[in-house]
Amino acid sequence: MNSIKGIRRLSTALCATALAFAVTGASAQQKTTLLVYTALETDAMKLYKDGFEKANPDIDIRWVRDSTGIVTAKLLAEKANPQADVVAGLAASSLALLEQEGMLAAYEPKGFKELTPAYSDSARPPSWVGMDVWAATICFNTVEARKRGLPKPETWKDLANPIYKGAIVMPHPASSGTGxxxxxxxxxxxxxxxxxKYMDALHENIAQYVHxxxxxxxxxxAGExxxxxSFEFRAHQVKKSGAPVELVFPKEGLGWDIEATSIMKTTRKMEQAKRLADWMSSKEANQITANWWAVVAYPGVAKPLEGIPANYEQLLSKNDLNWSAKNRERILTEWSKRYDGKSEAKPN
Structure with a gap:
């Protein structure tokens, strides 16, 4: 009799275990993967992914990362058959171009009204929602400059001085959003x-345009x-690492753009894509962003960063992002015709 009871208990336990495995397997199968194209710095990607997936355990982010210009070109090339569900951490000037091409879904995330309106699309509902502002910054190696007898530049026009011939590197504007x-x-x-005319003069002093x-x-x-x-995120990180660099914010004004999030109109996972857009607009996501950026979309979240002046936001130049988007192809064609001879070879 006892052996029969034992067999029944064992059978019940095995059934319960099998059921648990079945439920676990079903849960795993129900997890949705969102394909997210991004130009985010790799330093930041893990924190966003971990934060979002903790709040949304049924969704998995799969990043496809490259520099801004390459991600933008990839999205435009895929226009007839878009692959991405969401674009996060791409330049607003690029997203404005995609919006002009009719590729983005208009969506107002939860909590959108808490964000600074100037750092998102002005349409309602918006096609893109800002995360942070990033702007031009010159990294000046004081040790190398002293060796070459180079003065510290204070303005963009200073960089056209022949004394800096072969001393400057700059991002390639076709592959880099900063460029x-x-x-x-x-x-x-x-x-x-x-x-x-200014870029003609600057070109004489450029050693290389990098991607x-x-x-x-x-x-x-590194003293190369x-x-x-460059831009302030990386400048802050390099200075913080102990490199002998001073950060220069040219007096004429800083070119800038906005890292932003958009949902692709063609996604088949709209509900999950909206949840990612909601989370990227949240205070939690903005607090992650504030680890590196001096200006973030959520007011009151940004904190002082080493080497970034307190009046940083006031140094930003006037910038028409829609103009930048509309004229992008024309500007890049002209730039390449004039200056591509000094471009770094593209990685395979």
Missing amino acids: YLDVAAWLQLWGENDGW SGSKPCKQAG FPIGI
Whole structure:
């Protein structure tokens, strides 16, 4: 009799275990993967993924990352058959171009009204929602400059001085969002004629155009070149690492753009995509962003960062993102015709 009871208990236990495995397996099968195209810095991607998936355990983010220009070109090339569900951490000037092409879904995330309106699409509902502002910054290696007898530049125009010949590296505007915001800013600051004249003079001093917004500051920090035109996130990180760099914020004004989030109109996972857009607009996500950025979309969340001036937001130049988007192809064609000879070879 006892053996029969034992067999029944064992049978019940086995059934319960099998049921538990079945439930676990079903849960795993129900997990939705969102394909997210991004130009976010790799330093930040894990924190966003971990934070979102903790709040949404039934969704998994799969990143496809590259520099801004390459992600933008990839999205435009896929226009007839888009692959991404969401775009996060891409330049607003690129997203404005995608919106003009009819590729984005208009959606107002939960909590949107808490965000600074100026850092999102002005349409309601918006096609893109800002995360942070990033802007041009010059990384100046004081040790290398002293060796070469180079003065510290204070303005963009200073960089056209022949004393800096071969001393400057800059991001390529076709592959780097930072490179494009520089070019767009100079054309808006001085007008097209004077803007191109300035870039002609600057080109004489450029050692190389590289395919990353971060790389020029890393190169300056490592002493490969005295001057790297970059942006404040990477400049702050390089300075914080102990490299002998000073951060220069040119007096004429800083070119800038906005990292933002958009939902692709063609996604078949709209409900999950909206949940990601909601989370990227949340205070929690903005607190992650504030680890590196001096200006974030959620008011009151940003904190002082080493090397970034307190009046940083006031240093941003006037910037028409829609103009930058509309004229992107024309500007990049002209830029390449003039300056591509000094471009770094593209990685395979």
